[in-house]
Amino acid sequence: MEKSIKDIYREFVAHMVHDLKSPTIAIGGYAHRLRSGRIGELNEEQKHALDVIIENSKRLEHDLHMILEYFQTDKDLKRLQPPERIEVRMLLEEQVESYRIEAQEKEISLELDVPAEPIVMEGYPHHLSKAVLNLIDNALKYTPRKGSVTVSASSSGDLVSIDVQDTGRGFRQQDLDMMFQKFEDVMDIHDREIRGFGLGLSNVKRYVDMHHGEIRVQSREGEGSTFTLILPVHMKDRE
Numbered sequence: 001m002e003k004s005i006k007d008i009y010r011e012f013v014a015h016m017v018h019d020l021k022s023p024t025i026a027i028g029g030y031a032h033r034l035r036s037g038r039i040g041e042l043n044e045e046q047k048h049a050l051d052v053i054i055e056n057s058k059r060l061e062h063d064l065h066m067i068l069e070y071f072q073t074d075k076d077l078k079r080l081q082p083p084e085r086i087e088v089r090m091l092l093e094e095q096v097e098s099y100r101i102e103a104q105e106k107e108i109s110l111e112l113d114v115p116a117e118p119i120v121m122e123g124y125p126h127h128l129s130k131a132v133l134n135l136i137d138n139a140l141k142y143t144p145r146k147g148s149v150t151v152s153a154s155s156s157g158d159l160v161s162i163d164v165q166d167t168g169r170g171f172r173q174q175d176l177d178m179m180f181q182k183f184e185d186v187m188d189i190h191d192r193e194i195r196g197f198g199l200g201l202s203n204v205k206r207y208v209d210m211h212h213g214e215i216r217v218q219s220r221e222g223e224g225s226t227f228t229l230i231l232p233v234h235m236k237d238r239e
């Protein structure tokens with residue numbers, strides 16, 4: 001089968017991103033070692049410079065990771081495995097716990113609120129986990145110190161809903177469309193202040209589409225945001 005221009009372009013970008021990852025990790029790693037003071041003592045100005053390097057290498061690593069995740073999802077979508085049984089509390093617990101330390105460092109209270117009776121659904125645990133992970137990541141990233149982030153779940157009839165709510169900076173209604181743009185479209189966006197280079201939400205949208213679900217978003221500037229995933233319990237009903 002002949003490759004389309006789009007396939008070639010995607011392969012090129014995927015290779016490039018892959019190659020950019022190692023040096024990025026090395027820069028971050030060495031900056032960390034320097035910052036720890038183990039290699040030599042540092043004055044305040046040097047510490048500040050290293051903090052800036054560390055922060056930026058983290059951002060770069062995050063963006064590269066998101067681009068790779070986007071391409072990986074392209075592949076996954078082409079050969080989806082049969083859906084599996086998902087115990088929602090367990091899945092959420094795992095994701096919440098993976099952010100426990102980061103939340104503590106930012107003094108953000110990170111809570112999980114799920115009913116006592118188990119919520120079970122069909123789906124793709126790996127992709128659903130990533131969807132939730134991306135939402136928690138954003139909630140923590142865009143919520144200032146001492147705020148709170150709550151992950152909750154409920155089920156009603158044949159739908160499960162998962163909420164990630166924060167008391168963060170929120171956003172304007174008109175910025176919403178831009179936030180879910182696809183990779184190819186992101187390349188054209190000049191307003192990086194709003195969009196970042198992040199592909200987190202466009203990945204989330206794709207994971208939710210895989211489940212034949214939908215995303216609802218509520219936000220008020222300066223007050224916080226809630227991202228809700230609405231997912232069918234039985235995927236077969238929706239195919």
Ligand SMILES: Nc1ncnc2c1ncn2[C@@H]1O[C@H](COP(=O)(O)OP(=O)(O)O)[C@@H](O)[C@H]1O
Binds near residue numbers: 169
């Ligand atoms: N919980 C949130 N609170 C405020 N703004 C958010 C939130 N989640 C996402 N956003 C906005 O949407 C943009 C896109 O998010 P995302 O695709 O995850 O990329 P990234 O987080 O890497 O910038 C963010 O840059 C941010 O402006």
Ligand SMILES: [Mg+2]
Binds near residue numbers: 134137198200
């Ligand atoms: Mg993000």
